[in-house]
Amino acid sequence: MKKLIKAEEIVKVFDQGGESQTVLSHASLDIGEGEFVAVMGPSGSGKSTLLFVLSGMDPADSGTITFDGADLSNMSEDELADLRRTKIGFVFQQPTLLKNLNIIDNILLPSLRDNRKEAKWIKKRAEELMEQMGIGELADREINQVSGGQLQRAGICRALMSGPKIILADEPTGALNSKTAQDIMELFSGINREGTALLLVTHDPRVAARAERVLFMSDGRIVSELKFLARGREALEKNLIKVMEKMNELGI
Numbered sequence: 001m002k003k004l005i006k007a008e009e010i011v012k013v014f015d016q017g018g019e020s021q022t023v024l025s026h027a028s029l030d031i032g033e034g035e036f037v038a039v040m041g042p043s044g045s046g047k048s049t050l051l052f053v054l055s056g057m058d059p060a061d062s063g064t065i066t067f068d069g070a071d072l073s074n075m076s077e078d079e080l081a082d083l084r085r086t087k088i089g090f091v092f093q094q095p096t097l098l099k100n101l102n103i104i105d106n107i108l109l110p111s112l113r114d115n116r117k118e119a120k121w122i123k124k125r126a127e128e129l130m131e132q133m134g135i136g137e138l139a140d141r142e143i144n145q146v147s148g149g150q151l152q153r154a155g156i157c158r159a160l161m162s163g164p165k166i167i168l169a170d171e172p173t174g175a176l177n178s179k180t181a182q183d184i185m186e187l188f189s190g191i192n193r194e195g196t197a198l199l200l201v202t203h204d205p206r207v208a209a210r211a212e213r214v215l216f217m218s219d220g221r222i223v224s225e226l227k228f229l230a231r232g233r234e235a236l237e238k239n240l241i242k243v244m245e246k247m248n249e250l251g252i
Protein backbone atom coordinates (compact mmCIF):
# COMPACT_ATOMS: atom_id res chain seq x y z
CA MET A 1 0.00 0.00 0.00
CA LYS A 2 1.38 3.43 -0.96
CA LYS A 3 2.00 5.69 2.04
CA LEU A 4 -0.10 8.82 2.34
CA ILE A 5 1.42 10.00 5.63
CA LYS A 6 4.77 9.00 7.06
CA ALA A 7 5.66 10.49 10.42
CA GLU A 8 8.99 9.72 12.04
CA GLU A 9 10.11 10.53 15.56
CA ILE A 10 7.72 13.46 16.00
CA VAL A 11 8.36 15.61 19.04
CA LYS A 12 6.00 18.38 20.13
CA VAL A 13 6.63 20.44 23.23
CA PHE A 14 4.13 22.96 24.63
CA ASP A 15 5.02 25.75 26.97
CA GLN A 16 2.58 25.76 29.86
CA GLY A 17 3.07 28.77 32.08
CA GLY A 18 6.84 28.73 31.74
CA GLU A 19 7.13 24.95 32.07
CA SER A 20 7.62 22.82 28.99
CA GLN A 21 5.52 19.73 28.49
CA THR A 22 6.50 17.12 25.91
CA VAL A 23 3.17 16.12 24.39
CA LEU A 24 4.48 14.08 21.45
CA SER A 25 7.57 12.12 22.32
CA HIS A 26 9.21 10.49 19.28
CA ALA A 27 5.89 9.35 17.84
CA SER A 28 6.21 7.44 14.56
CA LEU A 29 3.42 6.16 12.33
CA ASP A 30 2.43 5.52 8.72
CA ILE A 31 -0.98 5.85 7.12
CA GLY A 32 -1.52 4.15 3.76
CA GLU A 33 -3.57 5.66 0.95
CA GLY A 34 -7.20 4.79 1.56
CA GLU A 35 -6.46 3.21 4.93
CA PHE A 36 -8.76 3.48 7.98
CA VAL A 37 -6.78 3.90 11.19
CA ALA A 38 -8.17 4.60 14.66
CA VAL A 39 -6.17 6.19 17.48
CA MET A 40 -6.96 5.43 21.11
CA GLY A 41 -5.27 6.35 24.36
CA PRO A 42 -5.85 7.96 27.73
CA SER A 43 -6.93 11.58 28.02
CA GLY A 44 -3.90 13.82 27.56
CA SER A 45 -1.82 11.20 25.73
CA GLY A 46 -1.46 13.50 22.71
CA LYS A 47 -4.08 12.19 20.27
CA SER A 48 -5.54 15.55 19.21
CA THR A 49 -2.09 17.11 19.07
CA LEU A 50 -1.01 14.31 16.74
CA LEU A 51 -3.83 15.17 14.29
CA PHE A 52 -2.91 18.87 14.36
CA VAL A 53 0.78 18.18 13.79
CA LEU A 54 0.17 15.68 10.97
CA SER A 55 -1.96 18.27 9.14
CA GLY A 56 0.74 20.93 9.47
CA MET A 57 -1.65 23.09 11.51
CA ASP A 58 0.82 22.99 14.38
CA PRO A 59 4.52 22.52 13.50
CA ALA A 60 6.46 19.63 15.04
CA ASP A 61 9.52 20.62 17.06
CA SER A 62 11.51 17.77 15.56
CA GLY A 63 11.01 14.68 13.42
CA THR A 64 9.80 14.46 9.84
CA ILE A 65 6.32 14.30 8.35
CA THR A 66 5.81 13.39 4.73
CA PHE A 67 2.30 13.96 3.38
CA ASP A 68 1.55 12.58 -0.08
CA GLY A 69 5.27 12.64 -0.89
CA ALA A 70 5.94 16.19 0.34
CA ASP A 71 7.99 17.01 3.46
CA LEU A 72 5.86 19.38 5.58
CA SER A 73 8.94 21.12 6.98
CA ASN A 74 9.83 22.35 3.47
CA MET A 75 6.42 23.93 2.89
CA SER A 76 5.46 27.58 3.37
CA GLU A 77 2.39 28.59 5.42
CA ASP A 78 0.49 29.16 2.16
CA GLU A 79 1.46 25.74 0.82
CA LEU A 80 0.41 24.11 4.10
CA ALA A 81 -2.94 25.92 4.02
CA ASP A 82 -3.41 24.79 0.43
CA LEU A 83 -2.60 21.19 1.36
CA ARG A 84 -5.19 21.29 4.16
CA ARG A 85 -7.79 22.88 1.88
CA THR A 86 -7.37 20.37 -0.94
CA LYS A 87 -6.20 17.10 0.59
CA ILE A 88 -7.48 16.98 4.17
CA GLY A 89 -10.97 17.08 5.62
CA PHE A 90 -11.43 17.76 9.34
CA VAL A 91 -14.29 16.47 11.45
CA PHE A 92 -14.55 17.41 15.13
CA GLN A 93 -16.72 16.28 18.02
CA GLN A 94 -18.88 19.39 17.63
CA PRO A 95 -18.98 20.70 14.07
CA THR A 96 -18.06 24.38 14.11
CA LEU A 97 -20.97 25.68 12.05
CA LEU A 98 -22.06 29.31 11.90
CA LYS A 99 -25.37 30.12 13.60
CA ASN A 100 -26.48 32.76 11.10
CA LEU A 101 -26.14 30.48 8.05
CA ASN A 102 -28.36 27.61 6.96
CA ILE A 103 -26.99 24.06 6.62
CA ILE A 104 -26.05 24.14 2.94
CA ASP A 105 -24.33 27.53 3.18
CA ASN A 106 -22.32 26.24 6.13
CA ILE A 107 -21.25 23.26 4.03
CA LEU A 108 -20.19 25.26 1.00
CA LEU A 109 -18.75 28.39 2.61
CA PRO A 110 -15.13 27.16 2.92
CA SER A 111 -15.17 26.02 -0.74
CA LEU A 112 -16.44 29.42 -1.96
CA ARG A 113 -13.19 30.90 -0.68
CA ASP A 114 -11.36 28.69 -3.21
CA ASN A 115 -11.65 30.73 -6.38
CA ARG A 116 -10.50 27.79 -8.55
CA LYS A 117 -14.02 26.36 -8.41
CA GLU A 118 -17.24 27.78 -9.84
CA ALA A 119 -20.08 28.60 -7.43
CA LYS A 120 -22.49 26.46 -9.47
CA TRP A 121 -20.23 23.42 -9.25
CA ILE A 122 -19.76 23.97 -5.52
CA LYS A 123 -23.53 24.11 -4.88
CA LYS A 124 -24.11 20.94 -6.90
CA ARG A 125 -21.36 19.11 -5.02
CA ALA A 126 -22.83 20.20 -1.65
CA GLU A 127 -26.30 19.00 -2.70
CA GLU A 128 -24.94 15.64 -3.85
CA LEU A 129 -23.01 15.13 -0.63
CA MET A 130 -26.03 16.10 1.50
CA GLU A 131 -28.09 13.55 -0.39
CA GLN A 132 -25.43 10.85 0.15
CA MET A 133 -25.19 11.66 3.86
CA GLY A 134 -28.96 11.50 4.30
CA ILE A 135 -29.60 15.21 4.91
CA GLY A 136 -30.73 16.22 1.41
CA GLU A 137 -33.96 17.66 2.85
CA LEU A 138 -32.24 19.91 5.36
CA ALA A 139 -30.45 22.38 3.09
CA ASP A 140 -32.44 25.43 4.21
CA ARG A 141 -32.68 24.59 7.90
CA GLU A 142 -30.98 26.76 10.48
CA ILE A 143 -28.33 24.87 12.41
CA ASN A 144 -30.39 25.01 15.62
CA GLN A 145 -33.27 23.28 13.82
CA VAL A 146 -31.48 19.94 13.33
CA SER A 147 -30.32 17.13 15.63
CA GLY A 148 -26.74 16.50 16.77
CA GLY A 149 -26.45 13.58 14.37
CA GLN A 150 -27.72 15.68 11.44
CA LEU A 151 -25.28 18.42 12.39
CA GLN A 152 -22.43 15.93 12.33
CA ARG A 153 -23.58 14.72 8.90
CA ALA A 154 -23.34 18.35 7.76
CA GLY A 155 -19.84 18.56 9.27
CA ILE A 156 -18.86 15.45 7.30
CA CYS A 157 -20.29 16.93 4.06
CA ARG A 158 -18.21 20.06 4.62
CA ALA A 159 -15.08 17.95 5.19
CA LEU A 160 -15.70 16.05 1.94
CA MET A 161 -16.30 19.09 -0.28
CA SER A 162 -12.76 19.24 -1.67
CA GLY A 163 -12.57 15.48 -2.31
CA PRO A 164 -9.80 15.06 0.30
CA LYS A 165 -7.34 12.16 0.40
CA ILE A 166 -7.88 11.78 4.14
CA ILE A 167 -10.34 12.73 6.83
CA LEU A 168 -8.82 13.56 10.21
CA ALA A 169 -11.58 13.06 12.74
CA ASP A 170 -11.29 13.94 16.43
CA GLU A 171 -13.93 12.15 18.52
CA PRO A 172 -16.54 12.51 15.77
CA THR A 173 -19.08 10.42 17.68
CA GLY A 174 -18.20 11.70 21.16
CA ALA A 175 -21.28 13.91 21.49
CA LEU A 176 -23.79 11.44 19.99
CA ASN A 177 -25.96 8.70 21.45
CA SER A 178 -24.88 5.17 20.60
CA LYS A 179 -27.44 4.57 17.80
CA THR A 180 -26.56 7.86 16.09
CA ALA A 181 -22.86 7.15 16.62
CA GLN A 182 -23.24 3.81 14.82
CA ASP A 183 -25.09 5.55 11.94
CA ILE A 184 -22.28 8.07 11.62
CA MET A 185 -19.73 5.25 11.65
CA GLU A 186 -21.64 3.53 8.82
CA LEU A 187 -21.18 6.75 6.84
CA PHE A 188 -17.46 6.89 7.62
CA SER A 189 -17.06 3.25 6.62
CA GLY A 190 -18.80 4.03 3.30
CA ILE A 191 -16.57 7.07 2.70
CA ASN A 192 -13.54 4.88 3.38
CA ARG A 193 -14.76 2.12 1.02
CA GLU A 194 -14.89 4.75 -1.71
CA GLY A 195 -11.16 5.39 -1.21
CA THR A 196 -10.77 8.20 1.33
CA ALA A 197 -8.31 7.42 4.12
CA LEU A 198 -9.49 7.99 7.70
CA LEU A 199 -7.48 8.78 10.80
CA LEU A 200 -9.97 8.81 13.62
CA VAL A 201 -9.36 9.56 17.31
CA THR A 202 -11.83 7.84 19.61
CA HIS A 203 -12.41 6.69 23.17
CA ASP A 204 -15.12 4.29 21.97
CA PRO A 205 -13.98 0.70 21.32
CA ARG A 206 -17.01 0.12 19.05
CA VAL A 207 -15.79 2.90 16.80
CA ALA A 208 -12.19 1.67 16.80
CA ALA A 209 -13.34 -1.89 15.99
CA ARG A 210 -14.40 -0.69 12.52
CA ALA A 211 -10.88 0.40 11.55
CA GLU A 212 -8.24 -1.62 9.71
CA ARG A 213 -5.68 -0.76 12.37
CA VAL A 214 -5.87 0.72 15.84
CA LEU A 215 -2.90 2.68 17.22
CA PHE A 216 -2.67 3.03 20.99
CA MET A 217 -0.99 6.13 22.37
CA SER A 218 0.50 6.70 25.77
CA ASP A 219 2.63 9.63 26.93
CA GLY A 220 2.97 11.04 23.44
CA ARG A 221 3.98 7.96 21.52
CA ILE A 222 2.44 4.95 19.82
CA VAL A 223 2.95 2.10 22.25
CA SER A 224 0.90 -0.65 20.65
CA GLU A 225 -1.06 -1.49 17.52
CA LEU A 226 -3.81 -3.87 16.46
CA LYS A 227 -4.33 -4.92 12.86
CA PHE A 228 -7.59 -6.57 11.91
CA LEU A 229 -7.35 -9.28 9.27
CA ALA A 230 -11.11 -9.67 8.92
CA ARG A 231 -13.45 -6.68 8.72
CA GLY A 232 -17.10 -6.02 8.00
CA ARG A 233 -20.18 -6.76 10.05
CA GLU A 234 -19.31 -10.41 10.83
CA ALA A 235 -15.89 -9.49 12.24
CA LEU A 236 -17.06 -6.47 14.23
CA GLU A 237 -17.76 -8.27 17.51
CA LYS A 238 -14.46 -10.20 17.39
CA ASN A 239 -12.52 -7.01 16.64
CA LEU A 240 -14.35 -5.22 19.44
CA ILE A 241 -13.22 -7.89 21.91
CA LYS A 242 -9.62 -7.50 20.70
CA VAL A 243 -9.82 -3.70 21.20
CA MET A 244 -11.27 -4.12 24.69
CA GLU A 245 -8.61 -6.70 25.62
CA LYS A 246 -5.89 -4.32 24.45
CA MET A 247 -7.44 -1.39 26.36
CA ASN A 248 -7.49 -3.58 29.45
CA GLU A 249 -3.88 -4.66 28.95
CA LEU A 250 -2.77 -1.03 28.56
CA GLY A 251 -4.98 0.26 31.39
CA ILE A 252 -6.96 2.66 29.19
Ligand SMILES: Nc1ncnc2c1ncn2[C@@H]1O[C@H](COP(=O)(O)OP(=O)(O)OP(=O)(O)O)[C@@H](O)[C@H]1O
Pocket residue numbers: 014015016023041042043044045046047048049050
Ligand atom coordinates in the same frame (compact mmCIF):
# COMPACT_ATOMS: atom_id res chain seq x y z
N1 LIG B 1 -1.99 24.60 22.48
C1 LIG B 1 -1.58 24.00 23.61
N2 LIG B 1 -0.83 24.67 24.51
C2 LIG B 1 -0.40 24.06 25.63
N3 LIG B 1 -0.67 22.78 25.95
C3 LIG B 1 -1.42 22.07 25.10
C4 LIG B 1 -1.92 22.63 23.89
N4 LIG B 1 -2.64 21.67 23.23
C5 LIG B 1 -2.59 20.58 24.02
N5 LIG B 1 -1.87 20.81 25.13
C6 LIG B 1 -1.59 19.81 26.20
O1 LIG B 1 -1.09 18.66 25.61
C7 LIG B 1 -1.54 17.49 26.28
C8 LIG B 1 -2.16 16.53 25.29
O2 LIG B 1 -3.35 17.10 24.78
P1 LIG B 1 -4.22 16.40 23.64
O3 LIG B 1 -5.45 17.21 23.48
O4 LIG B 1 -3.38 16.15 22.45
O5 LIG B 1 -4.56 15.00 24.33
P2 LIG B 1 -5.66 13.94 23.94
O6 LIG B 1 -5.00 12.59 24.03
O7 LIG B 1 -6.31 14.29 22.65
O8 LIG B 1 -6.68 14.10 25.15
P3 LIG B 1 -8.29 13.91 25.21
O9 LIG B 1 -8.54 12.45 25.02
O10 LIG B 1 -8.63 14.38 26.58
O11 LIG B 1 -8.90 14.76 24.13
C9 LIG B 1 -2.50 17.96 27.36
O12 LIG B 1 -1.83 17.97 28.58
C10 LIG B 1 -2.86 19.36 26.92
O13 LIG B 1 -3.12 20.18 28.02
